[in-house]
Amino acid sequence: MSLPGSPYVAYAFEILYSKLHRIRPPLSLSSFKSCYGVPISHRTEKHPLFVTWNIIVGSEKELRGCIGTFSPMEIQSGIKEFALTAAFQDNRFDPIELEELEELSCDITLLKDFEKVEDIWDWDLGTHGIRISFTYHNRLRSATFLPDVAVEQNWDKETTMRYLVAKGGGPRSITDFGKLDISLTRYKGEKSHITYSEFKEIRKRAVSH
Template sequence: MATVEHCLYCFEALAAHLESRKPMTLAEVQKSWAEYVHSVDPEVGDKTADASEADSSSRGKLAKRLPALQRIAASVSSSSSPLSSGSASASTSSVSLGPETPATSISSASASEEEEQPEPITESPLFVTWNTISPRHGHMLRGCIGTFEPQDLDEGLSSYALISALQDMRFSPITARELPSLEVAVTLLTDFEDADDAMDWELGKHGLRISFYYHGKRYGSTYLPDVAVEQGWTKEETVVSLMRKAGWVGKKDKWTEVDLKVVRYQGKKESLEYAEYKRWRDWVDKNGKRS
């Protein structure tokens, strides 16, 4: 699942870019965060250090690519140009078919200490979302771009942190003066499966990626796992809205006549506000905790 360190790393990549300095690596962030937490609470810090060490030492590939994910990869263009989400909601994402898309997710419970621990994730499809937090308006989307292609987290997170902040075509690039008002959310996508039909998924659990042909043109888009619940939609309302996001202009009551190909997926998300990043970063600068 995504971690606090992943979020810190995204903030670090963006802040360093805007401040014209060299960013810390993911391994440096993980190590210094463990030390930072230990300085506040030694007992918690010891556990964090063990987890961070395991994450940074493992470089295994994804053990298995489900057929649904393989078909997604095979169907998209080889182009690496980023695609943005298509909604003004802070957690809503929709995209055209391509290797890069936006997403959001829900976290899963960690395994007990007595169970065999899974191999730490070092490569995954991922999405980075930037939100602006306003006392008046709450959370407002500021940028969201990601990819369904598995990425090495060290390179992928830093790249998409900048792409989503600076290249989301719906927004102007994020500036340095905006940093204090930002929140970042990192989502790692998992469990891609072909759905039997448009209703073969669970609200709040699954994200959806659809594709279909209409009047000879191909359409496609995606919604993140938490979108439908946040919007208060039923499953049917979610699917119809997703088709609209893709560009479908047919009659609402005719949506079932469209032959939809549906892939459902889950997500592991973590989020962090700038204030927490700044406290950690100030501690790093003060204590020289950088490799």
């Protein structure tokens, strides 16, 4: 029987779970790799990555925090850092509290295949994440959407770009994107996802390994 998610997203949940329950030390990434039957490599794994927390409300989910890095990081330390940063330091939201834990789901997205493109529309919905930079009011701005964001919101490309410009601190009602001289990099992501209840079952296995 295959397990949901991946050892990486299970480990991210472990970091938040152990922090909120004041458990020290947390279980290791290797413990979760053993559960999933993933070989433990002695080579250093490095990836750009993002951690996303959502609250599950019925059949819907609401964003609770999302932070990551475009710089390759050693994967265990990167997940540990951004699992907590996304949970407690995303300034769009209040810090996650213990009472919310059972309603959470977690996503890990490992980023790859970065390509800077000349045409800002040269990317595909559902396939590419996009990162833009532009100057507005004499300040350099930047923002990103992960590959699944536009599809989950049912946005077309123009709507996606408009929201991304606004996210970066640009004008909220822009129609002529050429005025901003936008630089765009597209990328792909390997996403894994688990809910709290799935994590608890996986954690039981990790403890017994």
